[in-house]
Amino acid sequence: DAGVIQSPRHEVTEMGQEVTLRCKPISGHNSLFWYRQTMMRGLELLIYFNNNVPIDDSGMPEDRFSAKMPNASFSTLKIQPSEPRDSAVYFCASGGVYTDTQYFGPGTRLTVL
Amino acid sequence: EDQVTQSPEALRLQEGESSSLNCSYTVSGLRGLFWYRQDPGKGPEFLFTLYSAGEEKEKERLKATLTKKESFLHITAPKPEDSATYLCAVQAMGNTGKLIFGQGTTLQVKP
Numbered sequence: 001d002a003g004v005i006q007s008p009r010h011e012v013t014e015m016g017q018e019v020t021l022r023c024k025p026i027s028g029h030n031s032l033f034w035y036r037q038t039m040m041r042g043l044e045l046l047i048y049f050n051n052n053v054p055i056d057d058s059g060m061p062e063d064r065f066s067a068k069m070p071n072a073s074f075s076t077l078k079i080q081p082s083e084p085r086d087s088a089v090y091f092c093a094s095g096g097v098y099t100d101t102q103y104f105g106p107g108t109r110l111t112v113l
Numbered sequence: 114e115d116q117v118t119q120s121p122e123a124l125r126l127q128e129g130e131s132s133s134l135n136c137s138y139t140v141s142g143l144r145g146l147f148w149y150r151q152d153p154g155k156g157p158e159f160l161f162t163l164y165s166a167g168e169e170k171e172k173e174r175l176k177a178t179l180t181k182k183e184s185f186l187h188i189t190a191p192k193p194e195d196s197a198t199y200l201c202a203v204q205a206m207g208n209t210g211k212l213i214f215g216q217g218t219t220l221q222v223k224p
Contacts, residue, residue, distance in 0.1 A: 004156075031210055033210065033212075042214055042215070042216045042217065043157070043200065043202075043214040044214075045211055045212060045213075048210045048211070050209075050210065055210060056210065056211060091156050091157075093156075095210070100144065100145050100147075100162065100204060100209070101147070101159055101162055102147075102159070102212060103159060104149075104156035104157045104158070104159075105156050106155060106156050107155070107156050
C-alpha cells in the first residue's frame with residue numbers, strides 16, 4: 001500500500017518567493033496533519049483537517065502560511081512570501097477514522113536563501 | 114500547558130547492551146501516548162500507542178510501558194539497526210488529532 005506522498009522532497013528558494021508543498025494522504029484516511037520540524041523546536045503541529053475541514057490552525061506561525069484541502073486525496077501548504085526562518089522539514093501525516101495513530105510522509109526539506 | 118520531556122537526549126550503547134528511554138509528560142487528561150522511530154532523512158514511523166497506566170506493548174526488541182506521569186521505551190539486546198531517534202508524543206483528552214512531541218532521544222548502537 002502506498003503511504004503518505006509528499007512533493008517536492010527538496011525545495012530551495014529565495015526569500016520572498018512563494019512556496020507550495022503538496023501532500024496525498026493514505027487512501028481512506030479522513031484526517032490530515034501538517035507538521036514542521038526544526039532542530040530548535042522539534043516537531044510542531046501547524047494545522048490539521050478532518051473530513052477536508054480545517055479543525056485547528058493554531059500552530060500556523062503567521063498569515064504568510066496557508067493550507068487547503070480541496071478533496072480527500074490532496075492538500076497543500078503555501079508560504080507566501082517565504083523567509084529564511086521558514087527553512088525546515090515539513091511533514092504531512094494522515095490518520096484513519098477509527099484510530100488516533102498518525103502516519104507520516106517522507107517530508108519536504110525547505111531551504112529559503 | 115501540555116508538555117513532553119524526553120531523556121536522555123542522546124544514548125550510545127554497545128550491541129546487546131539493554132537500556133531504557135524516558136518520556137515524562139504533563140497533560141490535561143491523557144487520551145494516548147505514542148512512540149515513533151525516526152531515521153535520518155525520513156518521516157517518523159509509528160511504533161506504539163498506550164492509553165492507560167499499566168499498559169505495556171512489545172515489538173521485537175522494544176517494549177513500551179506507561180505510568181500516570183511517564184513512559185519508558187525499553188530496548189533489549191539492541192542491534193545496530195535499532196539506531197535512530199525515538200520520539201514520544203501525547204494527545205490530550207478533547208484534543209483529537211493534536212500530538213505534542215518531545216525533542217526525542219537519539220540512540221546509537223555500536224557493533
